[in-house]
Amino acid sequence: MKILVCISQVPDTSTKVVLKDNNTAVESNGVTYIINPYDEWYGLIRAIELKESGVASEIDLVTVGKANTEPVIRKALALGGDKAIRIDADSNDPYLTAVYIADYAKSEHYDLILCGKESIDYNNGTVGSMLAELLDMDYIGFATEIKIEGNTAIVKREIEGGEETDSCNFPLVISCQKGVAEARIPNMRGIMAARTRPLNVVTPAAIEPVTSILSYELPPAKAGVKLVDPADMDQLVELLHSEAKVI
Amino acid sequence: MNDVENVKAIKGGEFLIRETTAESIFIPEEWNEEQLMIAETCNNFLAQHVTPNLNRIDAQEEGLMSHLMDEAGALGLLGISVPEEYGGFGKDFKTSMLVTEKLGAGNSFSVAFSAHSGIGTLPILYYGNDAQKQKYIPKLTSGEWKGAYCLTEPSSGSDANSGKARAKLTEDGKHYLITGQKMWITNAGFADVFTVFAKIDNDENLSAFIVEKDFEGITLNTEEHKMGIKGSSTRQVFFNDCKVPVENLLSERQNGFKIAVNILNIGRMKLGGGTVGASKEVISMAVKYANEREQFGRAISKYGAIRHKLAQQAILTYAAESAVYRASQNMEEATDMLIESGLDEIKAKLKGTEQFAIEAAIIKVHASEVLDYVVDEGVQIYGGMGYSAEAPMERAYRDSRINRIFEGTNEINRMLTVDMMLKRAMKGELDLMGPAQKVAGELMSIPDFSAGGDEGPFTKEKKYIANFKKAILMVAGAAVQKLMTQLAKEQEVLMNLADMLIELYVSESLQLRVEKLVGLRGEESCKEQLDMMRVYINDAAEKIARSGKEALNSFAEGDEKRMMMMGLKRYTKTDDLNTTQARRNIAAKLIAENKYCF
Numbered sequence: 001m002k003i004l005v006c007i008s009q010v011p012d013t014s015t016k017v018v019l020k021d022n023n024t025a026v027e028s029n030g031v032t033y034i035i036n037p038y039d040e041w042y043g044l045i046r047a048i049e050l051k052e053s054g055v056a057s058e059i060d061l062v063t064v065g066k067a068n069t070e071p072v073i074r075k076a077l078a079l080g081g082d083k084a085i086r087i088d089a090d091s092n093d094p095y096l097t098a099v100y101i102a103d104y105a106k107s108e109h110y111d112l113i114l115c116g117k118e119s120i121d122y123n124n125g126t127v128g129s130m131l132a133e134l135l136d137m138d139y140i141g142f143a144t145e146i147k148i149e150g151n152t153a154i155v156k157r158e159i160e161g162g163e164e165t166d167s168c169n170f171p172l173v174i175s176c177q178k179g180v181a182e183a184r185i186p187n188m189r190g191i192m193a194a195r196t197r198p199l200n201v202v203t204p205a206a207i208e209p210v211t212s213i214l215s216y217e218l219p220p221a222k223a224g225v226k227l228v229d230p231a232d233m234d235q236l237v238e239l240l241h242s243e244a245k246v247i
Numbered sequence: 248m249n250d251v252e253n254v255k256a257i258k259g260g261e262f263l264i265r266e267t268t269a270e271s272i273f274i275p276e277e278w279n280e281e282q283l284m285i286a287e288t289c290n291n292f293l294a295q296h297v298t299p300n301l302n303r304i305d306a307q308e309e310g311l312m313s314h315l316m317d318e319a320g321a322l323g324l325l326g327i328s329v330p331e332e333y334g335g336f337g338k339d340f341k342t343s344m345l346v347t348e349k350l351g352a353g354n355s356f357s358v359a360f361s362a363h364s365g366i367g368t369l370p371i372l373y374y375g376n377d378a379q380k381q382k383y384i385p386k387l388t389s390g391e392w393k394g395a396y397c398l399t400e401p402s403s404g405s406d407a408n409s410g411k412a413r414a415k416l417t418e419d420g421k422h423y424l425i426t427g428q429k430m431w432i433t434n435a436g437f438a439d440v441f442t443v444f445a446k447i448d449n450d451e452n453l454s455a456f457i458v459e460k461d462f463e464g465i466t467l468n469t470e471e472h473k474m475g476i477k478g479s480s481t482r483q484v485f486f487n488d489c490k491v492p493v494e495n496l497l498s499e500r501q502n503g504f505k506i507a508v509n510i511l512n513i514g515r516m517k518l519g520g521g522t523v524g525a526s527k528e529v530i531s532m533a534v535k536y537a538n539e540r541e542q543f544g545r546a547i548s549k550y551g552a553i554r555h556k557l558a559q560q561a562i563l564t565y566a567a568e569s570a571v572y573r574a575s576q577n578m579e580e581a582t583d584m585l586i587e588s589g590l591d592e593i594k595a596k597l598k599g600t601e602q603f604a605i606e607a608a609i610i611k612v613h614a615s616e617v618l619d620y621v622v623d624e625g626v627q628i629y630g631g632m633g634y635s636a637e638a639p640m641e642r643a644y645r646d647s648r649i650n651r652i653f654e655g656t657n658e659i660n661r662m663l664t665v666d667m668m669l670k671r672a673m674k675g676e677l678d679l680m681g682p683a684q685k686v687a688g689e690l691m692s693i694p695d696f697s698a699g700g701d702e703g704p705f706t707k708e709k710k711y712i713a714n715f716k717k718a719i720l721m722v723a724g725a726a727v728q729k730l731m732t733q734l735a736k737e738q739e740v741l742m743n744l745a746d747m748l749i750e751l752y753v754s755e756s757l758q759l760r761v762e763k764l765v766g767l768r769g770e771e772s773c774k775e776q777l778d779m780m781r782v783y784i785n786d787a788a789e790k791i792a793r794s795g796k797e798a799l800n801s802f803a804e805g806d807e808k809r810m811m812m813m814g815l816k817r818y819t820k821t822d823d824l825n826t827t828q829a830r831r832n833i834a835a836k837l838i839a840e841n842k843y844c845f
Contacts, residue, residue, distance in 0.1 A: 014841075071283075074280065075287075185288050185291045186284060187322040188285070188322060188323025188324065188327070188336050191281060191285055191288065192281070192336060194281075194284070195281065
């Protein structure tokens, strides 16, 4: 089985977002970048487990990004994967990203494509489903468990108010979330091997973006919590009335 | 010799008489991608396996520490600089220092880790024969076997060669029988392999033996109850006619003391790295707490008294780190040169380390005292919560204290610093006499009051540092002349001289680091680092002046003393500096980043 894992570079979760250029761009100076946790902890690690158990024979990693994303993709290679592909383009647009990846993947005949349920920067959560459509593959979203039995994937996924178990043949795209695998730490052997594993840069498909970002806005600062003495219900009522304006 | 060779050839201890260029030193801002990945692995390891379990670790939950060592071994962290042929990763000394630094934030775990990968593994790696290395190193590197080091005895601590443990050869000549009592043995509770020091028969010097826990005649005492690092296993180990095969003699008979000293040199420098790592973590906790804790309606990080503490913690830590990696790089370069000159790798490593034993002692003392300052103020910033075992500062405070005691007490290391410097001068390896006489001559001449003007951001500081060197050469030169052989017994003077040397080495390391950093990133992005350098050197001048004065008052007199006091004043004079504003700037950055960020 040949697996492709989609890897997205995202700002570290503790990043303080600073806007620039009249709120049309996000300042990248001073930002530490990481592998999107949903891609890493769940998609990539599950792919590695499948290779370790002999189910998968080959794992490729793909990212859409300029040269500055290479440290992150090499970090992913340190965890595992046979080779990486960097599609040399900047994209915040999920459709564009899906088209770029599909354009590369269509001739590679992957049996399984894994991605995170969303990236933690733009949180669109749509690359996986669009990718499946573009490649004419089946799609299961928000997986919490992936088992492979012969030529069938048995996938548990979260649905409104419960859980659903699907079975599906390959080729297949699955978007992953918590439960699919446990996070791992890159070991020394992997870190040293990452340098020697191929990282191929490919030219993106010629396509115009269909969306553009007009402006960003920071969320309003969180108001501080006010603690009210349990004995002072009058103050609580007063606050709910005059400040929170809910009663 | 051209300039490049000249720079590379800087010898241990030469910082007192030679200038170093910023380009020639290594600064932590130059870590490459792979090294940063390794550092991240260490951080993740602590965050996932160690930090959430600190209470269980300190309660010495059965098997937990040993399991954590297995996990570290599985990640490859126990064999960073072990050659690949023995299952390690063959990384350079700086990289293994980086791992020590990062894991240094792991409280008791970091002690177990350092003991295992340092004193538990290195004696065999550096002094073992091929068969010994093949047998023990791969298992120590993977973590399958854990290592410990048995040197200290109840009556022999700092005076290590006076140990009473004895080894005698059996009649059939196949075994040594070791009898003796060893104490404060880190990792003893779960170690599989012990490097044990004992004298064979009535030898003058120690020999070293590789002892497996299953050899007959080993008994472990119960765990010691300690002030801190409670999760680290520390026990007495009794050897009662412990039967050790003759092939387990490490190196040659009576070579044990040399082994002990050389391994300690590495351990001291590593301890510097580990305490820097712990300091950074403590500062991050302190900044976060100060940003969250509100009093009188504002976060306490908004108050000047707290800002001062945060800034000072960062200044000292950044300075200590500068010294750690400068010396690590020097050691590596010395080792490389020795290898190039034909020495085998292990011998070159030992000799390279030995060359920088002065710097190792300086770093051990300085960085351990920095951590003690950092945790002390950390408790203070936490206020009442700092004193509560519910919050992490209380543990950090207790765990820090041992660093001033083990790997040679800070007093022993201070004396060694001066002792080694003077011995090298006497052997002709270090020309202190010439420069010292030059300073003495300068004392009689008209002082040079040019503080350098404003030619560049480092002109002043370079001048100050050159003057610190003169101050030390003057006081040390006079001490040698006046006290002669008595100097070795005048421990207070030795402490003064050591303190002066420490401040010089760290000031210079910090100045060179910031200079190199400004060269890489530009002045605008290094404002806080420049402030840290200025404040540190400003304070160092005062410390050097105070130590020098104390020393001179103890042995000099009359006109000579008056002249030297004037010289000392001149050599430790610095321009006025608004240290309050500088510290505010540094603190502002820490507070905005909500962590140690330099």
